[in-house]
Amino acid sequence: MRDYLKIYKSWLENPYIDEVAKAELKMISNNEEEIKDRFYKDLEFGTAGLRGKLGIGTNRMNIYTVGRTTQALADYIKGFGKERMKMGVTIAYDVRHFSRDFAKEAALILSANDIITYLFEDIRPTPVLSFAVRFLKCTSGIVITASHNPKDYNGYKVYWDQGSQILDDVANGIVEKIEKIGYDFGKIKKISEEEALRKGLLKYIGKEVDEEYIKRVESLALRDKEIDKNINIVYTPLNGTGNYFVRKVLKDREFKNVFVVKEQEYPDPDFKSVANPNPEYEIAFELAKKLGKEKNAHLLIANDPDCDRTAIEVLDNNFDYKMLNGNQVGALLVNYILESKKEKGKLEKNLAIIKSIVTGDLSTRIAKKYDVKVFETLTGFKNICGKENELEKQGKYKFLFGFEESIGYVMGTFVRDKDGVISAMLISEMVAYYKTFNKNLLEVLEDIYKEFGYELENNYSLILEGIAGQERINRIMDYFRNNFLKDNLNTFNLKISKYADYLKSEIYYITEDKIEKINDIASSNVLRYWLEDGSWFAIRPSGTEPKLKIYIYSYDKNKNKSEVKLDLIKSTIDNIIDSIK
Known part of the structure; x- marks a missing residue:
């Protein structure tokens, strides 16, 4: 240390x-x-940038860590020459404490380095930043956000010219520049806002980008006249950036009954209306449920504060609200999109869906029915959209839809990140379509399970903060990597048929006693085990938070049997983790 x-x-x-x-x-x-x-350490580039607690220090988000990173980005861009500098950088920010300050600081540092900078004049959803990078044909983009983290966090995500988050090649180049700066903050260049504007180096973005983005989102509609636009929808942006965009799109689509949770309508960096601004957790829906019952809403929608993720709850036949998780919503959307395109004769050949390696396989089974190829990547939309960029370059497959279990979804090619506006629109349309058959999404999901099998899940995290927590995470990963198979090959009453160590980029086929190299997925500290019946589980440390993440999927054509398998796998893994102190 x-x-x-x-x-x-x-x-x-x-x-x-x-x-x-x-x-x-x-x-x-x-x-x-x-x-x-x-x-004890510097904030590290995790999922395409920085994220951490606010405060002064090397392991904190502050004007100095932001400044150093921005100067490093400027130095990296300058290495590509004047043309790249003229293409410029777009910057957006969310509602959090210091987001506007960090965004302006970054803009003035880039301007001081003779790099043209486009700064949004107010808060914007993260996907709008991704779109703007492509629309304005910029070299790079920055969004200041900590997504769904608690109020005392902020972050700094970097995008490259295709509108997707940077991958390791760019990240490593920026890190090299950061290391050269060290803590010599005198190397950080800066000019005043007045000078930057006078020289034409700083340009503020108004509504023109928003209008084009909204038009493109609405162009993704799959059905219009044959859906029930009278459904009641409750929406909450959780005091974040999604309020204007989601409401505007739903209004333009002529959804007549959209009700907004008033306590969560406007920006609040302290998120006083919600215990946790992460819509993956049901507690975030507390006020939405209350309003939903008042309005007899068929659908509750929540975006996280930077509006790149979307969670939903739907009204069941007992007039209660049930939350659907990211895998379930992803499978429903895949089914709805493919079903709609086929019915309308618009199901093209060589379509591609991209999901992460820890996302369930139900969508893969659905896609196979429609002869659509599913690709897998490491966790995170930097990898999902990175794969989209790769497929676009190769020219064989056309990207249709991407998602991961952590409630992130995107359709179309004009945004290269998960998009809470697009997904809110598609989900609303999907609910409105099935309403014409008097079906809710729970009933549609049951139909899908009956056709493709019950893939059930239990995905959870072990929060282990600080140095001691990181050391325990390392010990747990070491055990699963080196000793788990030897001790537990038949623990589940089901044989493990193969496992993947993505850090070593290898898949081990146990029954065939062979090793296969993983060539199309980058190295990462993830372990994944497949059981012979189609069930599987994975384990990995989070790249952005002090967590160990566990993903468990059971599979069976019989629901009860799948539930039993799920409990058995979880209890076995929990017992092992509890024994590693």
Whole structure:
């Protein structure tokens, strides 16, 4: 471990650190654990950028870590020459504390480096940033957001010229530049806003990008006249960026009864109306459910604060609301999209769906019925849309839809990231279509299970914070990588037929005693085990949060049998993890 006390003191003595920041650091002078947590490492590039707690320190989101990263990005772009600098960088930001400040700081640093910068004049959803990078033909893009994290977090995501999040080649290039800067904040260039505007280096973006984006979203509609637009919809942006865009699209589509949760309608960086601004958790729907019961809503929709993810609850036949998880919604959307396209004679050949390796296989079974190819990538839309870019370059397959189990979905090619506006529109349309048959999504899902089999799931996380937590995560991964098979080959009363170690880029076929190289998925610390009946599970550390993530999928044509298998696999894994302290 590096000398965190020495780095802490160097920040106190650094002439480029302002007095307010130093005062914050002096307040923790007698708290070595806090100093350690703030300085034992630098914030790392995880899912295409930085994400961390707000505060002063190398392991925190602040004006200095943002400034250093932006200068590094500028240095990287300058290495490509004047043309790339003129293409410029688009910057968007969400509702969080310091988001606007960080965005403006980044814009003025880029301008000082003679890189043209397009800055949105107010908050925008993350997918609008992705679209803007493509629409404005920029070299890069930045969005300041911590997505669904708690209020004391913020983040910095970087995009490249295709509108998708950067992959390792660009990230590594930026990291090299960050390391050259070190903590010499004097290397960070900056000019005033007035000078940047006068020189034409800083340009503010108004409504023109929004209008084109909305038009493209609405062009994705699959059905119009034959759906029931009188369905009652409750929508919540969870005090984030989605309010205007989702409501505008649904209004343009002539959905007549859209009700917004008033307490969560407008931006609030403290998210006072919700215990956790992550719509994956049912607690985020507390106020939406209340309004839903008042309005007899058929559908509840929630976006996370940067509006790239979408969660839903639907009214069942007992007049209660049931949450559908990301795998279920993804499978329903795949089924609806393919069914609609086939019915209308628009199901092209060589269509591609892309999902992550920890996303369920139900959508794959559906796609096979329609002769649509499903590709897998590592977790995260940087990889899903990275694969889309690759397929586009090869020219054989046409991207149709991408999703992952963590409630992220995208359709079309004009946005290269998960998109809460697109998915809110498609889900509303899907519910409205099945309503004409007096069916809710739970009933449609049951029809899908009966046709393709019951793939049930239990995906959960073990939160292990700090250095001790990271060390325990490492021990657990080491056990599953090196000892699990030897100790537990038949624990589930089902044989493990194969397993993949994505860190080694290898699949091991146990029954055939052979090893196959994984050539189309990048190396990553993920382990995945397939049982002989079609059930499987995976385990990996999160790239952005102090979590160990476990994904369990059971499969059987009989629902009860699938439930039994799910419980058995989970209890076995839990017992193993509990034994590793």
